[in-house]
Amino acid sequence: MKLNKSEVESIAHLARVEISAEQARAYAADLSSILDLVAQMNAVDTDAIEPMAHPHEAPLRLRDDAVTETNQREKLMANAPAAENGLFLVPRVIE
Amino acid sequence: MHDKTISQLATALRDGEFSSVELTRHFLDRIGQHQDLNAFVSVDEENALAAAAAADEKLASGNADPMTGIPVAQKDIFCTEGLRTTCGSKMLENFIPPYNATVIEKFIAAGAVTLGKTNMDEFAMGSSNETSYFGPVKNPWDHKAVPGGSSGGSAAAVAARLAPIATGTDTGGSIRQPAALCGITGIKPSYGRVSRYGMIAFASSLDQGGSMAQTAEDAAIMLNVMAGFDERDSTSLAIDKPDFSASLNDDIAGLKIGLPKEFFEDGLNADVARVVENAIDEYKKLDAELVDISLPNSKLAVPCYYVLAPAEASSNLSRYDGVRYGYRAPEYDDLEDMYKKTRAQGFGAEVKRRIMIGTYALSSGYYDAYYMKAQKLRRLIADDFDRAFEQCDVIMGPTAPSTAFNAGEKTDDPVQMYLNDIYTIPVNLAGLPAMSVPAGFGNDGRPVGLHIIGQYLNESRLLNVAHQFQRVTDWHSKTPEGY
Numbered sequence: 001m002k003l004n005k006s007e008v009e010s011i012a013h014l015a016r017v018e019i020s021a022e023q024a025r026a027y028a029a030d031l032s033s034i035l036d037l038v039a040q041m042n043a044v045d046t047d048a049i050e051p052m053a054h055p056h057e058a059p060l061r062l063r064d065d066a067v068t069e070t071n072q073r074e075k076l077m078a079n080a081p082a083a084e085n086g087l088f089l090v091p092r093v094i095e
Numbered sequence: 096m097h098d099k100t101i102s103q104l105a106t107a108l109r110d111g112e113f114s115s116v117e118l119t120r121h122f123l124d125r126i127g128q129h130q131d132l133n134a135f136v137s138v139d140e141e142n143a144l145a146a147a148a149a150a151d152e153k154l155a156s157g158n159a160d161p162m163t164g165i166p167v168a169q170k171d172i173f174c175t176e177g178l179r180t181t182c183g184s185k186m187l188e189n190f191i192p193p194y195n196a197t198v199i200e201k202f203i204a205a206g207a208v209t210l211g212k213t214n215m216d217e218f219a220m221g222s223s224n225e226t227s228y229f230g231p232v233k234n235p236w237d238h239k240a241v242p243g244g245s246s247g248g249s250a251a252a253v254a255a256r257l258a259p260i261a262t263g264t265d266t267g268g269s270i271r272q273p274a275a276l277c278g279i280t281g282i283k284p285s286y287g288r289v290s291r292y293g294m295i296a297f298a299s300s301l302d303q304g305g306s307m308a309q310t311a312e313d314a315a316i317m318l319n320v321m322a323g324f325d326e327r328d329s330t331s332l333a334i335d336k337p338d339f340s341a342s343l344n345d346d347i348a349g350l351k352i353g354l355p356k357e358f359f360e361d362g363l364n365a366d367v368a369r370v371v372e373n374a375i376d377e378y379k380k381l382d383a384e385l386v387d388i389s390l391p392n393s394k395l396a397v398p399c400y401y402v403l404a405p406a407e408a409s410s411n412l413s414r415y416d417g418v419r420y421g422y423r424a425p426e427y428d429d430l431e432d433m434y435k436k437t438r439a440q441g442f443g444a445e446v447k448r449r450i451m452i453g454t455y456a457l458s459s460g461y462y463d464a465y466y467m468k469a470q471k472l473r474r475l476i477a478d479d480f481d482r483a484f485e486q487c488d489v490i491m492g493p494t495a496p497s498t499a500f501n502a503g504e505k506t507d508d509p510v511q512m513y514l515n516d517i518y519t520i521p522v523n524l525a526g527l528p529a530m531s532v533p534a535g536f537g538n539d540g541r542p543v544g545l546h547i548i549g550q551y552l553n554e555s556r557l558l559n560v561a562h563q564f565q566r567v568t569d570w571h572s573k574t575p576e577g578y
Contacts, residue, residue: 003455008451011451011454011455011458012451013435014454014458015409015438015447015450015451015454016413016416016431016434016435016438017435017438017439017442017447017450017451018432018435018436018438018439019439019447027447027448027451030448030509031448031451031452031455033508033509033510034401034448034452034509034510034513035452035455036510037397037398037401037510037513038398038401038402038456038465038469039398040395040398041395041398041399041402041468041469041472042468043395044392044395044472044475046468046471046472046475049471049472049474049475050471050474051467051470051471051473051474052470052471052473052474052477053300053470054300054330055285055286055287055300055477055525055526056286056287056330056332056526060329060330061329061333063326072193075193076193076419078191078193079190079191079193079419079420079421080418080419080420081417081418081420081421081422081423082423088418088419090418090430090433091427091428091429091430091432091433092429093429093430
C-alpha cells in the first residue's frame with residue numbers, strides 16, 4: 001500500500017495536524033512502510049471470525065445516575081491556555 | 096542502602112536502621128548525582144521529604160504498612176495533583192493535574208513517598224525512550240544503549256538504584272521490554288487489574304499499569320498496593336484481589352512450561368536465545384516440565400497492533416486541541432488553524448505518525464479492511480493462548496529479540512523499531528498478565544530478560560514462578576558499574 005502526498009495531506013486534515021509539503025512527502029514514505037507491515041494481516045482468512053474489541057467480553061458496567069463530582073471549576077480552568085470569566089476562550093467561530 | 100529491596104527496606108525502617116527521611120534524602124541525592132541518565136522529568140523534593148517525615152511518625156507509632164516510608168518513582172503518565180504531569184510531551188509540558196490517578200492515591204494511602212516522575216516515550220509511544228520531548232534516557236548498563244520504552248525512565252531509575260521501585264504502563268510491552276533491557280523485574284498485570292483512572296490514555300483496550308522492581312517479591316508487594324476494583328474506571332474488574340505475596344514460596348515442581356516455537360525462530364539473536372535456554376534449564380532443575388506449544392497467529396500480532404493501537408490513540412488524542420488544557424500554538428488564523436498548528440507543534444513525529452495511521456485506518460471506506468480485520472485477528476491471537484493454556488501453566492520465551500540497541504540505531508525506521516515488541520504485543524492483545532525477569536547478559540554485557548506469560552488473572556502464579564527462579568539465581572541483584 002503506497003500513500004501519495006495528497007492522500008497524506010487529507011489524512012493530516014482529518015487528524016487536524018498541519019503538515020508542510022516537505023513533511024507530507026516524508027510521512028508518505030513512513031506511513032506507507034507501516035501499511036506494508038499491516039498488510040501482512042491479509043495472509044489469514046478471518047471471514048467467519050467474530051471481531052474482538054476488548055479483552056473483557058462483558059458489557060461495560062453502569063453506575064447510578066447520581067452526582068458524584070463536586071464543582072472544581074477554578075481548579076480545572078487553571079490549566080486553560082486562554083480563559084476569561086470562568087469560560088474557555090477560542091478564536092471567533094460565529095461572525 | 097540503595098541496593099536493598101523494598102522488603103528489606105521495610106524491615107530496616109522498622110528496626111530503626113535508618114529513617115524514611117534519611118532513605119528519601121539518600122535517593123534524592125542519587126537522582127541528583129546521576130542526572131545524566133535523564134531518568135526523571137520532575138523531582139518533588141519538598142513533598143517527598145514531608146511524606147517521609149509523616150511515614151516516620153507512622154513507623155514510630157507501630158502501625159506501619161509494608162509500603163510505609165518506601166520511596167517510589169512514578170511514571171509521568173500517572174496524574175499527580177499539583178505536580179506537573181507531562182506524558183513525555185510538549186503538549187503537556189506545563190500541565191498540573193487537578194487530581195491524583197487512582198494508582199497514585201493508593202500509593203499515598205499506603206504511606207509510600209513519591210520521589211518524582213520518570214521520563215518516558217511521548218504518550219507511551221516508543222520502544223527506546225527516544226521519542227520523549229524531554230530527551231532520551233540512557234541505559235545505566237551502557238550509556239550508548241537505549242533503556243527501552245516506553246517506561247524507560249522507570250526502568251533506568253530502578254536499574255541504577257535511583258529509586259527502589261517504580262511504576263510503569265504497558266500497552267504493547269512498555270513495562271516488560273525496558274525491564275529486560277535494563278536488567279530489572281517488571282510485571283504487566285491482566286487487563287482490568289489496575290485502575291486506569293488518571294493514567295493518561297494511549298490505547299484504552301490495551302493499556303495497563305504495573306510494577307517495576309528489583310525482584311518478583313517487590314513486584315508483588317507493589318501490586319498489592321496498585322491492584323483493586325475502581326468505580327471510576329469502567330474497565331476495572333469488580334473482583335476480589337488476592338494477596339499477591341502469599342504464594343511466592345509455593346513449590347513449582349511439576350509446573351508445565353509452554354515453549355512456543357514461534358518465539359524461538361528467525362529474528363531472535365543467538366546470545367539472547369542462549370541466555371533464555373539457560374534460564375529454562377534452571378526451571379528444569381526445579382522439576383518443571385517443558386511442553387512444546389504453538390501460537391501460530393502470534394506472528395501477526397505486530398501488524399494487528401499497529402492498526403488497533405494507533406486507531407485507539409487517534410481517538411484518545413483528539414482531546415489535545417489547545418482549548419481546555421495543554422499547549423496552544425502562539426499564532427493562528429481561526430479555530431481550525433488553531434487546532435492544526437497546536438497539534439503540529441505540540442506532538443512529536445512518532446505521535447503524529449500514529450495519529451495519522453489511526454485516522455486512516457478508521458476513515459470511511461477503510462474501516463473494514465483495517466480496523467475490523469485487526470479485531471478479528473485479535474480474536475485468533477487470543478484463542479491461540481486459550482488453546483496453549485490447556486497444555487501448560489505458564490509460557491516462556493525471550494522478552495525482546497535482542498539486548499538493548501544503540502541510541503539512534505532505529506530512529507529512522509519506525510517498522511524496525513516496532514519489531515522490538517514482537518514477543519510482548521500478543522499478550523496485550525489477549526489481555527493476559529506477563530513478566531520480564533533478569534536472566535543473564537548478552538555477549539555485549541547488556542541484560543537479557545526472560546518473558547513469562549501467565550493465565551488470565553493468575554498474577555499470583557506468575558510471581559511465584561518468577562520468585563522461585565530468583566531464589567536460585569542472582570541475575571536480579573546485579574547492578575551496573577558506577578551505580
